[in-house]
Amino acid sequence: MTDYDVLRVFCSPNGGYGNELGVVREGSVMPERSERQAFAAKLGFSETVFVDDPERGIIDIYTPTLRLPFAGHPCVGTAWLLDVPELVTPAGLVGARLDGEFSWIEARAEWVSERTLRRYGSAAEVDALEVPPAGEWIYAWAWEDEAAGRVRARAFPGRDDGIEEDEATGAAALLLTHELGRALNITQGKGSQILTAPQPMGWVEVGGRVFLER
Numbered sequence: 001m002t003d004y005d006v007l008r009v010f011c012s013p014n015g016g017y018g019n020e021l022g023v024v025r026e027g028s029v030m031p032e033r034s035e036r037q038a039f040a041a042k043l044g045f046s047e048t049v050f051v052d053d054p055e056r057g058i059i060d061i062y063t064p065t066l067r068l069p070f071a072g073h074p075c076v077g078t079a080w081l082l083d084v085p086e087l088v089t090p091a092g093l094v095g096a097r098l099d100g101e102f103s104w105i106e107a108r109a110e111w112v113s114e115r116t117l118r119r120y121g122s123a124a125e126v127d128a129l130e131v132p133p134a135g136e137w138i139y140a141w142a143w144e145d146e147a148a149g150r151v152r153a154r155a156f157p158g159r160d161d162g163i164e165e166d167e168a169t170g171a172a173a174l175l176l177t178h179e180l181g182r183a184l185n186i187t188q189g190k191g192s193q194i195l196t197a198p199q200p201m202g203w204v205e206v207g208g209r210v211f212l213e214r
Contacts, residue, residue, distance in 0.1 A: 002029055002039065004048075009077040009103075010168035010192040010208035017191040018211065019168035021077040022048035027060060036062055046163045047074045057084040057096070065161040070094070070111040072170015072206055076103050080210040095203075104207035105170070106199060109178035112171040115139055117179060123152035134160035139172040144187070151176070151186045168192035170206045177204050 005025065008018030022043045027050035030036050040048040040062035047068070052058040059078055061068045068074075070091035079087055079096035080103035087094040087105070095106035115137035120126050126142045141153040153173070155166040167189035177184050177196040186194040197205045 004043070005081060006045075006213040007077040007081060008211045008213050009073040009080075010170070010188070010194050011211055012191045012193050012209075015209070015211060017167065017189065017193075018209070019073045019166065019189075019192060020045050020213065021074055023078055023081055024048070024050045025054060025081075027052040033067060036060065037065075037067065040064055041161075044162060046157070046166050047071050049074045049078050051078065051082065053088075054082050055084070057082060057087040059087055059089060061089070063157075063159065063161060064163065065159055068113065070107060070171065072105070072107070072172070072174060073168055073208075075105045075107065076170055076206060076208055077210050079103055079105055081212070099207070101209055102195065102207040103210045104205050106203050106205050107174060108202055109175050109204065112175050113137070115172055115175065117141065117172070117176055126152050126154055129154060131164045132156055132158065134158045139169065139176065141176060141186075149182055149184050151184050153186050153188045155188065165189065168194060168208070170194060170208070174204045174206050177206075178202075 005023045007021045011018035022045045041064040050060040091111035120142040138156045144150040155169040173194045183197040195207045
């Protein structure tokens with residue numbers, strides 16, 4: 001069995017929740033994309049990362065069914081694990097930094113795969129949502145406190161790959177931040193926390209707490 005780490009990314013203040021992430025630090029043991037895709041499907045996490053160069057931060061990201069040029073919680077988690085100032089993804093160069101208990105990345109909205117940002121009238125409406133049919137990637141959100149930038153969100157990837165709801169989704173949070181043009185404090189899923197902040201020239205920072213699970 002290939003060695004891999006399991007992280008929880010975007011954890012709550014008490015260290016709970018967060019989205020699980022598999023990280024294969026020695027990507028060279030599985031160089032073929034078909035092998036990586038099969039392994040990601042076997043692990044069954046929403047994303048699995050293969051590290052091709054830990055010093056330069058070169059990574060390769062997979063869901064159980066497809067390869068992604070960029071994804072939020074895999075980049076936040078892997079940057080924390082490798083403790084590097086940047087990550088190299090197929091989409092582009094992702095800035096990374098650690099700030100106290102938070103791991104941050106800086107990326108661009110155009111790197112995010114297509115998804116629908118769907119606003120609801122209240123957090124209670126978001127809480128009450130049933131999982132929609134597969135076929136459309138939906139980020140359901142509502143203001144909890146608009147003045148304070150507090151958002152309630154849930155994510156439904158719609159890929160029919162066994163991941164009906166994503167507990168914490170940095171890429172969708174990045175898109176929402178880009179659209180709204182303001183910093184956000186997002187509670188997603190069952191209790192994960194995602195922080196974001198727009199930056200100059202179209203960049204967006206996304207941050208959260210990361211814990212090594214095993």
